[in-house]
Amino acid sequence: MKKLTRTHLVILAAGGSLALLLGAFLFQVLGYPPCKMCFWQRWPHAAAILIGAAYMGLRARVLIWLGALAAAVTSGIGAYHAGVEYKWWEGPTSCTGGSNALSGLTGSDLLPGSATKAIVMCDEVSWQLLGLSMASYNFIFSALLxxxxxxxARKDA
Structure with missing residues (x-):
């Protein structure tokens, strides 16, 4: 069996972020619109993919540590988001069912036929498997990444 090299591991890690990001877009296409916190989780995955691509050209170890940081950030956001969904703690008032849930909206925003998109709440689980939400899976898989x-990063070249 061939030994995994540093390059193989970077491809696996960046590819994992790509797979998670594509999965998020697939769920969106299937009718599960993302909330604000879902979007927050996507940006670090995009950064990890770009960092992985940059590593392929530059071979700088510091890029690998930046990839780890990007994966840790999205994992942390996923953990925070899961906690908000399961009501373990409060989330941002801009996308949760708190008392200020309608702050920032005008009267015309609330009228039928207004141009405002439907607000997707961050504290509601829209899909789950085995009792875990998408945010929970992002937390787990990103932690593995x-x-x-x-x-x-620790592998000899």
Missing amino acids: VVVWVMA
Whole structure:
């Protein structure tokens, strides 16, 4: 069996972020619109993909650590979002069912036929499997990607 190289691990980690990001877009296409916090989780995955691509050209170890940081950030956001969904703690008032849930909206925003898009609440689980929400899965899989990035960074060239 061929030994995994640093490059293989970077490809695996960046590819994992690509897979999670594509999965998020697939769920969106299937009718599960993302909330504000879902979008927050996507940006670090995009950064990890770009960092992985940059590593392929530059071979700088610091990029691998930046990839690990990006995966850790999205994992942390996923953990926070899951906690908001399961009501373990409060989330941002701009996308949760708190008392200020309608702050920032005008009267015309609330009228039928207004141009305002439907607000997707961050504290409601729109899909789950085995009792875990999409945010929970992002937390878990992204934490695993952190491990892969760190393995790559610690690997001898």
